[in-house]
Amino acid sequence: MSVPNWEMFDKRATAAEKEIVYLKEQIQWLHQNITNNTSQTVPDVNKEEFEKLQQENIKLKHRIAILTRTIEAERNKASAMSNTSQSNIISINDTLCEIFRKAITAAYPDVLNPPVIVTTSNNPKFGDYQCNSAMPLAQQLSSSGNKVIPRNIANNIMSKLEESPLVDKYEIAGAGFINIYLKRDFGQLVLSNWLKIGEVLPPYVKKKRVIVDFSSPNIAKEMHVGHLRSTIIGDSISRLLEYLGHDVLRLNHIGDWGTQFGMLIAHLQDKFPNYSTVTPAIQDLQAFYKESKIRFDSDEEFKKRAYECVVKLQAFEPNITKGWKMICDVSRKEFEKLYTRLDIKLIERGESFYQKRMELIVKELESKNLLEEDNGRKVMWGEKHGVGIPLIIVKSDGGFTYDTSDMAAIKQRIEEERADWANAGQSLHFQMLESCAKKAGILKSFHRVHHVGFGVVLGEDKKKFKTRSGETVKLIELLDEGLKRTLQKLKEKERDKVLSEEELKAAQESVAYGCIKYADLLHNRNHEYVFSFDKMLEDKGNTAVYILYALTRIRSIARMAKITQDELRKHARDIPISLEHEKEWKLAKVLLKFPDLLLDIKKNQAGEIVKVHIGRLLLTEATAMVLEKCFTLLGLKPVARM
Incomplete structure (x- = not known):
């Protein structure tokens, strides 16, 4: 069966809708003229002009009626094809x-x-x-x-x-x-289709090319709790957009360029002079970075060499480039461990990627007379000159800045990646970047850009989340602590006595990582929230533990009845979902809201199931499917047994 040509329907309906807006504006203008004419004294009324306006008004309304029917016809075609192909809900x-x-x-x-x-x-x-x-x-x-x-x-x-x-x-x-x-018949039809297909399908939306920015950690520095929210929120946004059918590019804008690399490479040369032939043991990059920073701040000779290394790196001198790649690789492997544990997939694109593009964007902005001299620097103002803080495009020493790479990045995303919609940035900086990109003609009116802001993570003392020694909490240590506490909870509930070693480990990881993600997404994105493992791991209320366990229990009903998911899908072809009881219908209506009671079992004295209400069991399976889809969009990973 052919796939509906949604693009065609969109273009036809959108064109008709735009014309309707224009015609309605014309009618408003005509109404105003007619009103003005009729409010004049009788001798001043130009009857011929008045009748002409009225006739024009009638014609425009007739045209609107035709266009409205056109839109309706196109939408009906799209809806019919959608229902026939079962490609959307x-x-x-x-x-x-x-x-x-x-x-x-x-x-x-x-x-x-x-x-x-x-x-x-x-x-x-x-x-x-x-x-x-x-x-x-x-x-x-x-x-x-x-x-x-x-x-x-x-x-x-x-x-x-x-x-x-x-x-x-x-x-x-x-x-x-x-x-x-x-209509209950409608509810039965929709839920039955989900079961037959084996998937809760998304509603139709117009597809876009979307770019989502993630954690943006810096090379040679460990990821900390400050990277937690952008990682989790970015992943959930991406999952939702991907599910709706958008073409999503998940980007991790890595800090892999700049002065700190001159500092790191100069320190590498001194500590491991043969690094070009023997790979040094610099696994603890954080310590290595601190050592180089101390030297950079206290030793003028070292600082001079560090700046020389930066120049050589920007010129892609082979030996210097090798040291840079080595440092980046060590750091990248550490980042990947965290992303793997959190089940997050993304594409890394460091600031180094934009080096040549930065040179080009500076020339472009200069050619458009958009840069101003400011104490030896070259700065750029947004559309409202003098409002806010200007972007520093070129430093007084001729070097580039984060502002330069951000301008090059937004140009690359619009012109090379062909993005329709981008999500990124820090609030105030993002506003100025957006304004400058519009002024430079990079961002057009039809491009959609969003800053997805969020509040900070607080400790249980309601202060910025730090270790007892006052240091920033490392993300790897946070995840390890989550695993440790989750295992304790599972053992308190004696789950280790009924689960296999493999099942226990799966449950431990599902709950630990799930509770961290869900606690973050549960709160208002723009507000701060208190990070508390005790509250996250509660098995009552609105917690990941509770909802994950709810799904596990729903799935266990079919297991108790010794009916597999595949068998349920087959039953869905000839047995209607039970929606006769008011509570069943109430549950079904909740499920039907996804794009926008449990099994009635009787047992004999031996505890064996002697009667299965397949229609209601199908309803539990539809419920489980919706829950599973919701968990997938949130980045939670359910398990069969808990």
Whole structure:
């Protein structure tokens, strides 16, 4: 079966929508002219001009009606192909919004951009969803001088609503709310499709090329707790975008260039003079870095040699380059250990990658007269000159800065990687970088750039998370501590007596890394949060332990019934999911919200299962599939037994 040409539908619908916006603006202008004409005294009214405006108004509205039908037809084609190919799942909210948009437009064709408000109902007495458009629409209509009752508007909208495979019934309540009740048949169909396919499919979105920046550690320095949030948040964002079908480039912008490397290489030359032929034992790069930094700060002769090494490195002198690569490789292996443990995949791209591109961006900015002299430096202001802090593009000694590499990086991502959307940066710096990139013509209006900010991690004393000695907590030590505490918890629960050694290790890693990730993602991204292993490892409440265990228990139901997942998928072809009970339907409606009770078992006295409610078991499997997908997007790794 052919794959739907979503790009074609997008282009047709978008073009029609743009034309509608333009035509509505024209109608507004015409309305204004008509109003102005009719407000004049009778002798001044130009009847011919007035009639001409009215005729033009009618033509434009007719054109809008045609375009609206065009959009609807294209969307219906896309929806039909989507359902046929089973390539996406339906967003209930979007579908209901479209149903009501159509009804409101039919009921009130003269209203420009009518409010379409569909919300989830918190009380089952008022339906599963509600359309709350009548009240704001009444205000909009009453502003012209004719008072309209919201309930009458709701009745008019109801009269234009068409049948839908999603909706069982509509009813008007209160001042003019329209309650919406979903069809159970629809719920059964969607959940059955998930089971038949064996996957919870994503809703359709327009695909984009997205670049996400991650931890950005520095070579020769160990990753610490400060790298935790950008790593976890970046991974979760990437997982979500990838699941939706976007082309995601996960980048780790490594600090592998600059003065510190001259310092490190000069120290390497002194400590291991034969490093070009014998690989030195510099596994403790952190200590090696501290040694070189002390010399750099206290020894002028050493500092001079360090700067000379920087110049040679930037000129790619072979012997110096070999030392640089050696240092980078040792550091890179340490980073990789951490990323492997956290199940994070990314592509490293150091500042060294942009060396030649930095030279080119400086020439480009100079040719556009965008650089200003400032005490021997060359700086660049954003679109609002004098606002904020300028980017330092060239230092007074002729060297480049982080600002230079960032400008080269954003140009490379837009022009070479063809990115539509980029996520990166530190807040204030990012704003200035974005402004300068727009001024230089690198970022266009259609490019989307986002700074994903986050709060700091605090210790249980509510202060910046540090060791007892006051040093920054190393990330590797944090993960090790998580493993240690998780194993203690599992043994307290005597899980070591029922799990094999392999199962215990899998559970230990799942819970340890899962609780660290989930605790980070659980909190408001922009706020600080207190890091507490005791709270993370609680088996009650909103914790990784609780939700991971919930999935494990759901999966165990099928195991107890001696039915495999493959067998359940086969049953889904001819046995309907059980949604007869109100609680089953309530659970199903929660699952259906994913894009936007357990097994009824009876046992004999020996504890053997004698009756299996396959329909309800299918519901538990659909629940498990949704939970699994959610865990995948958060970067949590469930286990079969805990």
